[in-house]
Amino acid sequence: MRDGAAYDEIADWYEAEFLPQRALAEDELEVARTLRLLLGPGDGPCLEIGCGTGVYAEQVRALGRSPIGVDLSAGMLRYARDRLPTVWADAGRLPVSDGTLPAVVAVMVHTDMPGYAAVLREAARVLAPGGVFVHVGVHPCFCGGFADRTDRNAVLIRPGYRDSNWTKESWTDRGIRDKVGATHWPLSELLQMFLDAGLTFERFAEGGSPTPIVLAARARRSG
Template sequence: MEQTRAGAAAGRAAYDGIADWYEHEFLTAQRAAGDPLGIRTALAGLLGPGRGPCLEVGCGTGEYAAQLRGLGWTPVGADLSAGMLQHARDRLPAVRADAARLPFRDGSLPAVTAVMAHTDMPRYPDVLREVARVLAPGGVFVHVGVHPCFCGGFADRTDPAAVVIRPGYLDGHWTMESWSSQGLRDKVGASHWPLPELLHGVLAAGLTLDRFAEGGSPVPTMLAFRARRPA
């Protein structure tokens, strides 16, 4: 995953310290639950079948590499955390890199994804500009992330049937406040962009939005969208 502010202050990627826990405990629990947030459904529906390299920005341990291969793509990854990449090396070729400075040529990739990673990237608007730079004309970018309207330090999801939204959504901030001790935010923090700011970042990068998806119930937990570099 990308470097959070906590990690930057410590001079290393924040996920380095929790990489083993993430792989062996967090992901194990996620896999056992199936796809309750619709992450894999959204990725398949928005990206679709294809050929050629597909870069996963903030690839972490490479959890989605097999799904990309199943769609016909050749997955490659980029992540700042050496600890996470230790677990990814058997799943996909990956490079240790800042997502805001991707080591790929202009217009060289037909597809890029960012799956449950944007809140780990305090400079996500810069990442979006890099995505637009490396995409080939007509190339597709798929973003799958936590829903900015219903997930964040301002949202208490203790009771999933009655999510409590407190003041703070409009602020845009980085926080380690969390309603749960079983997730990631209380360990590495998370950045938040209100929905208009997130979508404006896509448009400012020169990408064209064309499809959207939500997942999770009864209140959406995941928001996904597809954008393209104009041909």
């Protein structure tokens, strides 16, 4: 996970200004629909990797599961603690025993984690037999420093999609990426990380229109 200091610096802005603005766009992202489709109803703990301020806890709880959050930003966790139980930890070294969790999710955070391959290995490690991992993230084909989404009906894709990199370049100055940056992987690299971590895909979903904003996947530990 990227150093939590960058998110510590924007935590108050994120809670007071960005979240109210983001709430208006949640239907556009279709995160709630995607979690219902891919995570689905269940019980027991569900670990949210990179929980931030815990804004998705209610959506996990609505499925009958008990959300627990882990994040590296103490500033973000100050707000998250009012929404779900939390642990301050690096997602690449989860303080969780092997094979113990029925569900793990990572929601709109993989671009914050340059070591996402290690995070996926950790997710696979802590999953119980039959457990499910759900990834919900920005769509690598249509979101990134190379994509200008000023006109949602005509997304402009510049050269750069094929480059794996970190950047603060963003089409808007009202979001997060121009403040803390983002890591991008082409679709093929991102999907390969799951396979290398020992995760087997079961289902995919996309969210947002007319051009997808979100790409999501459900996977289980192989073997």
